[in-house]
Amino acid sequence: MKPINRRKFLQVAAAAGTGVALAPSLAMGGVKNFTPKVWTDHDKPALLGGTKAHPGEFPSWPVYDGTEEQALIDALKSSKWGRLDGKLTAQFEEEYAALMGMKHCLAVANGTTALFTMLGTLGVGPGDEVIMPVYTFVATYNVCVLNYALPILVDTDIETFQIDPQKMEQAITAATKVLMPVHMGGIPANLDRIMAIAQKHNLPVIEDACQAPGSEWRGKKVGSYGIGGAFSFQSTKNLNSGEGGAITSNDESFIRACYRFHNQGQGGQSENYNPGAFEGGTRATNGRITEFQANILRAQMTRFQIQDKRRSRNIAYLNSLFNEIPGITPAKLYDGVTNVSHHLYMFRYDKQHFDGMSRDRFIQALSAEGMDAWVGYGHLNKEKYVTGLAKNRHYLKIYGEKTMKEWIERNHCPQNDKLTSEESLWFGQTMFLGSTRDMDLIAEAVRKIQKNAHQLKNQS
Numbered sequence: 362m363k364p365i366n367r368r369k370f371l372q373v374a375a376a377a378g379t380g381v382a383l384a385p386s387l388a389m390g391g392v393k394n395f396t397p398k399v400w401t402d403h404d405k406p407a408l409l410g411g412t413k414a415h416p417g418e419f420p421s422w423p424v425y426d427g428t429e430e431q432a433l434i435d436a437l438k439s440s441k442w443g444r445l446d447g448k449l450t451a452q453f454e455e456e457y458a459a460l461m462g463m464k465h466c467l468a469v470a471n472g473t474t475a476l477f478t479m480l481g482t483l484g485v486g487p488g489d490e491v492i493m494p495v496y497t498f499v500a501t502y503n504v505c506v507l508n509y510a511l512p513i514l515v516d517t518d519i520e521t522f523q524i525d526p527q528k529m530e531q532a533i534t535a536a537t538k539v540l541m542p543v544h545m546g547g548i549p550a551n552l553d554r555i556m557a558i559a560q561k562h563n564l565p566v567i568e569d570a571c572q573a574p575g576s577e578w579r580g581k582k583v584g585s586y587g588i589g590g591a592f593s594f595q596s597t598k599n600l601n602s603g604e605g606g607a608i609t610s611n612d613e614s615f616i617r618a619c620y621r622f623h624n625q626g627q628g629g630q631s632e633n634y635n636p637g638a639f640e641g642g643t644r645a646t647n648g649r650i651t652e653f654q655a656n657i658l659r660a661q662m663t664r665f666q667i668q669d670k671r672r673s674r675n676i677a678y679l680n681s682l683f684n685e686i687p688g689i690t691p692a693k694l695y696d697g698v699t700n701v702s703h704h705l706y707m708f709r710y711d712k713q714h715f716d717g718m719s720r721d722r723f724i725q726a727l728s729a730e731g732m733d734a735w736v737g738y739g740h741l742n743k744e745k746y747v748t749g750l751a752k753n754r755h756y757l758k759i760y761g762e763k764t765m766k767e768w769i770e771r772n773h774c775p776q777n778d779k780l781t782s783e784e785s786l787w788f789g790q791t792m793f794l795g796s797t798r799d800m801d802l803i804a805e806a807v808r809k810i811q812k813n814a815h816q817l818k819n820q821s
């Protein structure tokens with residue numbers, strides 16, 4: 362019998378007088394050619410001409426519909442396009458603070474502005490040291506350098522991909538002004554240890570939570586542990602308005618001072634506000650967000666928790682599959698982590714379990730199977746862009762040649778070197794907005810590549 366497609370089947374069924382109600386059982390028997398795809402050891406990797414493990418597309422980003430369209434039109438038709446004119450930004454701030462379980466929120470132009478504003482408000486400047494992880498987006502570094510402070514890059518805890526708290530404490534000197542941990546990939550850094558170190562040394566903490574809106578440590582959202590938290594709504598981030606950012610805080614004086622800093626030194630009045638409380642009171646910029654961004658964020662927030670749950674469910678399942686694959690190790694979570702809002706799926710690749718096949722070849726093989734992984738951040742401390750600071754005219758003037766030479770040495774991060782040069786890999790958050798079937802296919806692809814690693818390594 363020739364294979365019969367569904368349309369033809371329905372025609373045949375209708376002609377034979379069979380009701381559509383019977384279709385399911387008939388369809389099972391009728392379509393003879395249908396055999397579910399079973400992967401076998403003999404399946405060839407797609408890179409060597411085999412079938413792609415994931416033939417379709419992963420979910421696209423951003424996700425929007427009429428809700429976002431209406432939000433933009435509402436902002437447009439209000440004729441009040443900036444926060445100094447309209448009310449939408451203030452509404453967003455209230456809603457976002459509530460979502461994060463915090464008292465105050467200040468929306469700003471982007472995540473970089475959120476960090477820069479907080480450092481400015483704390484009065485960080487020339488001669489000050491700021492402690493941060495080496496394993497982060499370059500923005501964390503840039504905001505220090507913009508203030509002519511000295512960024513001290515701390516080594517990575519290779520298992521969690523987060524800043525190593527012990528090395529963080531060792532990096533503290535008399536010049537240290539702020540601790541700036543990052544919750545990398547959406548996974549909380551070790552906040553118990555970091556907050557204890559901050560208390561012991563009497564240092565403020567600014568949390569770079571740009572990748573972690575909604576992640577929790579001991580039941581409380583990250584970004585609420587330090588004096589302030591920074592969030593990014595840049596287009597790749599989990600909450601997206603193209604560009605955008607926010608500062609959260611439970612300290613009213615601090616958020617008022619941040620408001621002034623981001624608004625040319627103006628505003629921030631309130632009965633409780635003490636303008637002298639923060640050193641940065643005499644410097645300012647324009648870091649304001651627009652009403653369009655604020656209203657898009659309000660629309661995106663209606664999807665945020667649903668998307669977050671879906672990612673978490675898929676990632677929990679993928680972790681269980683990867684647990685069975687030697688040589689693939691997802692980033693571990695510290696004990697205090699009670700929720701992860703996944704921005705990146707960070708994992709380690711051990712080539713010993715793949716017949717010595719390089720990480721780059723593994724990425725190529727995955728890409729051929731229909732899924733993109735990438736190496737992610739590298740060794741920021743060794744990049745020319747960063748090491749060049751030791752020769753910067755202003756830095757030489759402020760810190761002197763000896764200090765800048767020593768700075769290069771202080772930023773030595775052997776664990777991070779090992780992690781980023783050989784092992785680290787990322788999947789992006791949008792890969793986890795689909796079905797559990799997607800997760801099965803990712804794991805199948807990895808198993809297939811592992812079984813054929815010898816051949817993949819030697820053929821190109």
Ligand SMILES: *Cc1c(COP(=O)(O)O)cnc(C)c1O
Pocket residue numbers: 471472473474497498500501543569571572592593594595604605606
């Ligand atoms: C995205 C990001 C930033 C900067 O945010 P922008 O909105 O792009 O300015 C800062 N830190 C980290 C860790 C980020 O991921």
